[in-house]
Amino acid sequence: MKNLSLIILALVYSLTFSFSKAEDGKKFLTLGTYTYGLNHRMDNLLPFSTLIQEKLEGEYKVITVSYPTVDELIQAMLVNEVDMVFISTSGYLGYMEHSQDFEIAGALIDDSGATSSYRSVIAASKKSGISDWEGVMKKSKNLKFSFVDEKSTSGYLFPIKQLESKKLIPIEDQFKTVDFSGNHMKALESILSGESDLAAFGANDLYALGKRKDEINILWISDTIPLGPVLVSKRVEEKVKLVIEDLLLGLHFTQPTVFETVKSGWVEAQHASRFEKVSLAYYLDFLK
Known part of the structure; x- marks a missing residue:
């Protein structure tokens, strides 16, 4: 029942709001992620969505959506239902086999070397x-x-x-x-x-x-596994991409509470210290 509710929520948001203009003149930016078990992660991402909205000075309304599975998040990316996503490492590599219409804004970095890091x-x-x-x-x-x-x-x-x-x-x-x-x-x-x-x-x-x-x-x-990236659609305006990236990469310093809230949505990210700009090669190197 919970998964069905999330599917309905995602469909309503995507059909009604995704990157379109509302009657009041605002544009919409849809931030998507995926659910694991009972953890839909929306509570973790809403503070970050609010920050983006504030940085864009009211020009955009940021909508946060959680899809029931990684596969359904990827499908939403392929049909342009979402503009920005928090996705798993495997999901990102799977998406890249079908399309390259999203680019990396940043990824959580765990260089702690802790035995309880993502492995x-x-x-x-x-x-x-x-x-x-x-x-x-x-x-x-x-x-x-x-x-x-x-x-x-x-x-x-x-x-x-x-x-x-x-x-x-x-x-x-x-x-x-x-x-x-x-x-x-x-x-x-x-x-x-x-x-x-x-x-x-x-x-x-x-x-x-x-x-x-x-x-x-x-x-x-295994050795420590790279944490999944944050991706932004190439359709998004350049100035919006820059705002998202600047906010993301400085989040641990400028908004530490929001940073901790975001990363706590992923148990594997408990030792992550920051977001950092990375490329596809960063992930492929770990698979060699």
Whole structure:
């Protein structure tokens, strides 16, 4: 029911308000993001939307919309329903396969080196008898593997790169079964219960396990993963792009409370210290 409400909300905003002129002469700028679980992130982005509106001195009304999935956010980008988006790393790379009509205004940067930074994990259920990669490669045809979602950065994209390095792709040919749990905790729970033999998920859920970590064997933890970018449509007026970018890149210094509110919408961004201008190459380098 909640997802249905968000779909209706997104459709109403996109059909009525997206970058068009209202009767009072104001133009509209639509800021979009995606929902994860019950977290629609609109409360996190509304203060930033308000700042943009204030900086544009009333010329624009900024509308904030959350789409139920990354795929639906990408579709909204492709049909020009949104003008600015906060998107995941995997979502951004997926979008770039279809179009290049949005450009990066900035991305959250985490250079803390903390073990609890945004990372990906592949682990095995102890019930599977798997404790290392040698065991995986010997028994892969008999193993059940649970991922999060094909649009998940830490629950699919980065694990696939690791499996590729082990010559364990295509995954459908290498493992007995492959399934997608829909969220990180469910993937992790599948190996705790023994329902799956292997699982890929974000490290934040691993750190939340406490003593139950002893029930699984960790096979791999990635380096810190780059956080998803903020994108602005090339259709947006240049002066508006500059306002958004200047505000974003200085947010940690000029509006620290708003900065903390924005980044708290993404648990993986807890150690991020600032937004910084990056390029597509920044993301591709991490996948090499």
